[in-house]
Amino acid sequence: MVEQKRENNEVRYNEEFLQMLLMEQEIDAFREHFLALHPYDQAKFYEKVGPDIRQTIYLYLSPEEMALIFEVIDLEDDEYEQFLSEMDPAYGAEMLSHMYTDDAVDVLNELDNEQRESFLEMMDSETAEEINELLGYAQYTAGAIMTTEYVTILENSTVRSAMAVLRKEAPNAETIYYIFVVNDQRQLVGVMSLRDLIIADEDILIHDIMSERVVSVKVGDDQEDVAQIMRDYNFLAIPVIDDNNELQGIITVDDIIDVIDEEASDDYSKLAGISDADDFDAGPFKAAMTRLPWLIILLFLGMFTANLMGQFEATLEKVALLAVFIPLISGTSGNSGTQALAVAVRGIATGEVNEQSKLKLLMKECLTGLFTGLACGVTVVAIIFLWKHQITIGLLVGAAICCSILVATIAGSFIPLLMDKLGIDPAVASGPFITTLNDVTSILIYLGLATTFINQIM
Amino acid sequence: MVEQKRENNEVRYNEEFLQMLLMEQEIDAFREHFLALHPYDQAKFYEKVGPDIRQTIYLYLSPEEMALIFEVIDLEDDEYEQFLSEMDPAYGAEMLSHMYTDDAVDVLNELDNEQRESFLEMMDSETAEEINELLGYAQYTAGAIMTTEYVTILENSTVRSAMAVLRKEAPNAETIYYIFVVNDQRQLVGVMSLRDLIIADEDILIHDIMSERVVSVKVGDDQEDVAQIMRDYNFLAIPVIDDNNELQGIITVDDIIDVIDEEASDDYSKLAGISDADDFDAGPFKAAMTRLPWLIILLFLGMFTANLMGQFEATLEKVALLAVFIPLISGTSGNSGTQALAVAVRGIATGEVNEQSKLKLLMKECLTGLFTGLACGVTVVAIIFLWKHQITIGLLVGAAICCSILVATIAGSFIPLLMDKLGIDPAVASGPFITTLNDVTSILIYLGLATTFINQIM
Structure with missing residues (x-):
């Protein structure tokens, strides 16, 4: 009967009961209950128990039954190697040969060359040959994800x-x-x-x-x-x-x-400057290690920005009020750059942006940048005038915001297009990178303008 | 024969030929060639031609044949209304009643109440009742996307x-x-x-x-x-x-x-602060209008930041060099906040983060923030010392970065968790919003520290 419902993350099987059957060596009862489960639920159980309980599972299930589990299991990359090394090599090889070829290839791809070879040698030659052929296709191609079991x-x-x-x-x-x-x-x-x-x-x-x-x-x-x-x-x-x-x-x-799912999650991660290994399950140290490379690279870029700003120290010394608007200008240009970037990356991913339409996208983003720049610029002038009753500073900040948004929007669409042209995944031009780049240009624009018109401001 | 291959965006059908058949009123030849196409290709052609050619298509195809096209077509929201209004109402109603109920519901959901009612009245009562039932389910639920045609x-x-x-x-x-x-x-x-x-x-x-x-x-x-x-x-x-x-x-x-696809694209858009309407096809003015709301809101937040910084104008006047490091500090804390945000939003979306594990995630992010903060802080002190030979400013900037990253990382995970708790889609706490929020806190931390230790710095 359909009694077992899924309420959020509630499991559909009785974990303790299954564990108990294994520990008390009730092979028949275990097989009856376990094999009645959907392979996905079998996999969840298998994944969750400790290594000694898994050893009993290998004893109680045939390689063919284990193959069904490995076809649906969703492990971290290094766990495949770990789980396979727990098994008797002959058992593992037989399990792999019972799997759909595309799934077997996915597992074998996580092993090092030597291990892969030793498994392939133990399989029957026909299966090994089929798998070997699939292993030969480049990653992320149709050949690498196809299966050879069809009618x-x-x-x-x-x-x-x-x-x-x-x-x-x-x-x-x-x-x-x-x-x-x-x-x-x-x-x-x-x-x-x-x-x-x-x-x-x-x-x-x-x-x-x-x-x-x-x-x-x-x-x-x-x-x-x-x-x-x-x-x-x-x-x-x-x-x-x-x-x-x-x-x-x-x-x-x-x-x-x-x-x-993978591609979407990949684009999302890159926009945020994180890696896929940085998931909920990762410990704080592992999470920190995956985030630090980006942060440190961006830190150096930030130091470069700081150095550039140092050139304008004299201007800042004369009018300290100027510094107050720096986060506003760099923030706004960073935001508009990220928006343009996301539209371009998504367009490239869906194939809407191709060779012929690249120029069209750039032209469009120039105009979009101009519209948004003007709108934000005028808003800022109005706010600063109404709030601070400053017209000169207001005009300066407004002009800087307008130019920065224009430049940031063009850069946000140009850079991914350029990377795509060069054969680099455009999503690599992640949000944080574009944001930091736009920090530099917006501050240069702002302080450059301020230095030019220093006499009017003071 | 399988001669027609898809090379990038090359179409699988001869558009000019089909158009010619329509214009020369070759009904039989048109039907023969057109109906041999996959409905998706039929839809692409139908979508592309002008309204007068579409009128001929309505004449040449039965509502049942048109229904196959509308089941796969992927239009902008307002185009459904436009295309349906071109058809004779009775033709449209019959087409809708031939569609799978879930697809008909998708189309009817794009119309206003009055139009929807008038179509339902023209359908046979059984189909209308089935559709009406599906229309009653809340959006984004299983009921709203299910179909009633099954065995x-x-x-x-x-x-x-x-x-x-x-x-x-x-x-x-x-x-x-x-x-x-x-x-x-x-x-x-x-x-x-x-x-x-x-x-x-x-x-x-x-x-x-x-x-x-x-x-x-x-x-x-x-x-x-x-x-x-x-x-x-x-x-x-x-x-x-x-x-x-x-x-x-x-x-x-x-x-x-x-x-x-929708959910992934939705999360991506929100992280970048864009709307789904802002795609490659949108004109520059439309794109600007969809981007401006976010930019203007963030502009006001930025003005608020500027105002807060104004409180520290005396400090900035005394040591203009301080201003030089503002983009570095706010940028780094913004980046680490976005990283933490993305991990939390993804965890909530995949269901890995639930009531019990929320606290665990927060604790983890506190430690992650501490590790990354310390690492970045030490790096900055080292860079500033080696490069500028400044130890006091270096220590100040390092301490500010360390604290800002810690706060930004915690905020980046706490805010989406809080929103999820309040029943708001956590992805709404988009990247730009978190970044701007972290601008404020990081600058407060930095200039607060600077003001406290102003005598040591000068």
């Missing part, structure tokens, strides 16, 4: 024989809901959904009912582009082909959700 | 009769890959995948092979929580039940991808 049907089969193939392949294929149709040369020529197959007449030829307009990706395509296509077309799986149009693998929607 | 099977059916139901329902159901098993009271009692069904013996009872451990969500559950569960368990669909355990609808994976 293909020859175009001249009947619906009846296709259903028979499907029934046979169902237990091993990662998805049977799309059937990929190939010709004698294994070239992809069509696609069918299981939905269409089960409502079709049994004697009809696949070739006559398949869809010939297959949307496919190449092994070398970027995983983000693949995610975009699958999202746009609402696909549950997409075929991956090589340059010769031969079917090499498929990518299923669950892997794409992981890609979307 | 249910009674638990005492045989596999054979279940397959017959499936074949009958396949054309209308949003997914047939999961079959939800109910008892006589429509209560959810089990689930089966089509994969399990097609390999099962035809005479067996569903009750004997279904999985009784159904993972389900409640109609009122937050869509982000639903997304998290579907991601964890790799589900293609999840059933939605009411408090009485009665099945009310299902949520499919394509809707969940949209949720994940």
Whole structure:
């Protein structure tokens, strides 16, 4: 019965009970209760218990049963190595060979070369070869996330024989809901959904009912582009082909959700200047170590700013009031730079910004910077006049804010575009970096203007 | 044949050719070529052409064919209203009634009350009632994104009769890959995948092979929580039940991808202080208007900072050199505050931070702030001593940076936690806001220290 509901983070299984069964060596009772759980819940339990309890789990579960857990488990990078080293190597190798190839590749990618090789040697040669091929694809490409367990049907089969193939392949294929149709040369020529197959007449030829307009990706395509296509077309799986149009693998929607999540979290982290290792679970020392590199780099940039400002010490000495508006000006220009940066990074990530539209984006941001700069400038002049009854200082601060926003907005869109051009991930031009850069320029603009018009201000 | 590949943003269809067929009123040729396209490509074409060509499309396509386009189209909010108002109202109503209910609800939600009512009145009463029910669920809940087109099977059916139901329902159901098993009271009692069904013996009872451990969500559950569960368990669909355990609808994976995308983009936008309307397509004036509210609010906060600094004008007059380090201190504390903010917002979003672990996060961030503060403080003292040969100013700036980072890190995690507690989306405590807040505190700390130790500095 459906008694167990998920209320927030409440677990769906009885952890103490399972632990007790393991400790009292109740193998049958443990297997009965544990194997009734969804693999995700099995994984949560496995992940949570200590190493000695895990040793008992390895004894009680077959490598095949363990493989289901490792297909869904979401570990820190170094934990894969740790957990695998706990297992008997032969057990680990057999588990890996029972996993879907794409998931096995994910795990093997976390190991060092030597360990990876030793596992591959222990596997049966066919599986090892398939995995080796996938390991050869560059990270973040379609080839690296595809699986080789899928169902293909020859175009001249009947619906009846296709259903028979499907029934046979169902237990091993990662998805049977799309059937990929190939010709004698294994070239992809069509696609069918299981939905269409089960409502079709049994004697009809696949070739006559398949869809010939297959949307496919190449092994070398970027995983983000693949995610975009699958999202746009609402696909549950997409075929991956090589340059010769031969079917090499498929990518299923669950892997794409992981890609979307990863990329989004990555962009977010970079905007904030943090690393993905800096999550809730990290201890304070580890968190500090991941944050410090950015902070120290920015500290040096800040010292550089301070040094530049030192050139204007004479001006600041004459009119100390000038210093009061520095945080206002650098803050506002930093904010508008971050806004422009975020729009550009997002545009590049979604593919809306391409070679032809780069100039258009820059032109647009120039105008946007001008509008926002003027609006903020006028506001500041008004506030300073109404509040402090200072018109000269007000005009100076207003002019500085207007120019700084303009420059910051252009820089905020130009820098990610330039990085994209140079083949660097534009998200690396993170928020803190743009902000610090804009600190420098805005202060130069402000104190430069102040020094020029020092006689009017005093 | 699979000749048409996607190279970056290259389209998969011949736009000019389709336009020509429309203009020359070649209805049969247009229908043949257009309907062979994937609905997503149909939508891209439909979206791109002008209003008079769209009028011809309405003439050439049935409301049912148009419904497929509207199920996948991704328009700006106000475009739904515009496109629907172009159609004959009866045509529009029929199109809406042919759409999956969840997609129809998405479209109707973009219209004003009056328009919505008039469309609902023109639909057949059964569909209108189903849609009305979905419209009643609060935004961002499972109820609001679920669909009512799914396949249910009674638990005492045989596999054979279940397959017959499936074949009958396949054309209308949003997914047939999961079959939800109910008892006589429509209560959810089990689930089966089509994969399990097609390999099962035809005479067996569903009750004997279904999985009784159904993972389900409640109609009122937050869509982000639903997304998290579907991601964890790799589900293609999840059933939605009411408090009485009665099945009310299902949520499919394509809707969940949209949720994940939206939420991620939302958090990203808020960290940068931009709105989702501020995308690549927006004109410079529109972009400026969406960015200005934040900039102006922060400008007022900045003026407040300036005013506070004014209190220290006497100190700044005595030692103008002090002003030189203001951007360094406020910048560094702003950066560390944003880092802490991003970790907290992400932790809350993924559900890792809950009531029990809030205090743990705060304690951790106190220590992290202390470590990073000390490290940056010592670095600054060293730099200023080595570079400027100033020890007193160095110690002052170092102490100010150390304290500011500590305060900023704590504030960066405390504020989103507090907002979450108050029921406000923590991502609203955006990067610019935290940065400006930390400007104020860091400058108060710095100039406060400077004023206290003014005699040592001079």
